[in-house]
Amino acid sequence: MSTDGRRESQPSQHNLAAYGDDDLAVLAAETRDEAACAEIYRRYRRRVYLWCFRYTHDADEAVDCAQEVFVRIFRGLGGYQRGAKLSTWVYQIARNYCLSLLARKSRLWRERLQSLDRVDLADGAADGRRRKFERTESLRRVLAAAERVMEARELEAFVLHYRDGLSVKEISRTLGCDNITGARTLIQNARRKFRRLVERKEFADE
Amino acid sequence: MNERRPTEHPDYDHLELLGRYLAGELTDEQTAFVREHLAGCPACRLELRRLARFLALEQDDELAAEAAWDRAKPTLDARVAALWSPSADQADQADQADRADQADHAHRANDLQPAGRAVPGTDWTAARNRRRRVVPRAQWWIPVAAAAAMTVVVLGINRVDFSATAPEGGTIPPALDTGGPLRGGEKATARFVLLRPIGDIAAKPDTFAWRAEQPWDRFVLEIYTPGLRTVYRREHLATTHFAVPDSLRSLLRADSTYLWSVQGFYKLEPVGATPEAWFRILR
Known part of the structure; x- marks a missing residue:
């Protein structure tokens, strides 16, 4: 980066384009300059929007979501530490916002779980276990238990699908599967193991 | 760590x-x-x-195409620009969006230059309120539509025969008299059709049957009362029919009305649901 650019009170767009990510963030944090913020926005808008789209599955909602993420980014710039990586910092804000958005739609987790072929409600004995499971159901408990029985990649696919609500295609991209079938197999294996886990009495009685 | x-x-x-x-x-x-x-x-x-x-x-151009990034970009640009210029005229933002749509990627930052020197983080409320108006919508029809809906509901209620014996869960809403959809919207596009039981039936049903006109690999069947209390839910059905087991038969009561619907899944993804149908067991 050029040190001249930082001394100027209003760096031009031309100078800003030459700034590295992290220097740009320091400039924006120190001067709260709109041009610097706009440059950060220009560099990250596509990534943030696409990230939001993965969670919302809807273009309009993703625009809302991305806007909120940028509000948080600009608002939080004062707390940006010199030497930190801007990309990681932006990622953290986008991730936390999307996950909190999911938490607010807490019904999602419940609905996703209901679509798991886990316990047959018609079976009277299983019914009791299922109710007990639902009463004590919480994300952390479910996943803590799932972690014990699943392989690493299965658990990742399981969390991304049932907790983050990502599509199978997106999971295959995130986990670097060769094709969509690979991700689907991971999810199916994870679901089968999870089903067995839920049906085991010791889990329900925990 | x-x-x-x-x-x-x-x-x-x-x-x-x-x-x-x-x-x-x-x-x-x-x-x-x-x-x-x-x-x-x-x-x-x-x-x-x-x-x-x-x-x-x-x-990732593939995801960008899926997410319609090219169409979303001008809207997002205009909204983020509005964070700095809450006093800017709404028409200006629309213009900005249009221009941004055509402008070259490298020149986009110029559009973000605000008129004033508002510091980010000072007045988010005005910007937030504004963002809902970035895409102007005609709203005159909302009170008209509300009035029309009220009229339909009132007329519908007047047509209910209150002298009839109320089945379990209360009077059947008029919309159910046809055995048609209760909650519309996405149901209109579903390509799963319920076949039986529908309407008044003489005895407890032996089979639930539906038809699929699109790919599927499993179904979830749900039966509930008009009060939307779930009576029975069956997941992971691999056929388009379901033979009623004794456990369900004992749950169904004569002279009662029930609703049921089916949700279809294909390769782990939900692909549609049927409209609800009702059936009433006479004996």
Whole structure:
């Protein structure tokens, strides 16, 4: 980066384009300059929007979501530490916002779980276990238990699908599967193991 | 780094390490530390994948096409620009959006230059209120539509025969008299059709049957009262019919009305649901 650019009170767009990510963030944090913020926005808008789209599955909602993420980014710039990586910092804000958005739609987790072929409600004995499971159901408990029985990649696919609500295609991209079938197999294996886990009495009685 | 569950957020220092690990900016010693930690910590492994995915999104044209990024970009640009210029005229923003649509990628930042010198973080409320008006919508019809809906509801209520014996869960809403959809919307496009039981039936049903006009690999069947209390739910059905087991038969009561619907899944994804149908068991 050029040190001249930082001394100027209003760096031009031309100078800003030459700034590295992290220097740009320091400039924006120190001067709260709109041009610097706009440059950060220009560099990250596509990534943030696409990230939001993965969670919302809807273009309009993703625009809302991305806007909120940028509000948080600009608002939080004062707390940006010199030497930190801007990309990681932006990622953290986008991730936390999307996950909190999911938490607010807490019904999602419940609905996703209901679509798991886990316990047959018609079976009277299983019914009791299922109710007990639902009463004590919480994300952390479910996943803590799932972690014990699943392989690493299965658990990742399981969390991304049932907790983050990502599509199978997106999971295959995130986990670097060769094709969509690979991700689907991971999810199916994870679901089968999870089903067995839920049906085991010791889990329900925990 | 302590071991974490995949659901907990690793704190920022860990993320920073992971970011630098991905960028290859760590010393050998730090790299070895991160690798060793990753081997035993599912949460950080998942975080690393997420972060790598975030960074790779810039080049993902396939997802950008799916997400209609080209169409969303002008809207997002206009909204973020409005964060700095809450006093800007709404028409200006629309113009800005149009211009941004056509402008070259490299020149886009010029559009973000605000008129004033508003410092970000000072007045978000005005900008937030404004964002809902970025896409202007005609709203005169809302009170008209509300009045029309009220009229339909009132007329519908007047047509209910209150002298009839109320089935379990209360009077059947008029919309159900046809056995048609109760909650509309997305149901209109579903290509799963319920076949039987529908309407008044003489005895408890032996089979639930439906038809699928699109690919599926499993179904969820749900039976509930007019009060929307679930009586029975059956998941992972691999056929388009369901033979009523004794456990369900004992749950169904004569002289009662029930609703039922089916949701279809294909390769783990929900692909549609049928409209609800009702049936009433006479004896």
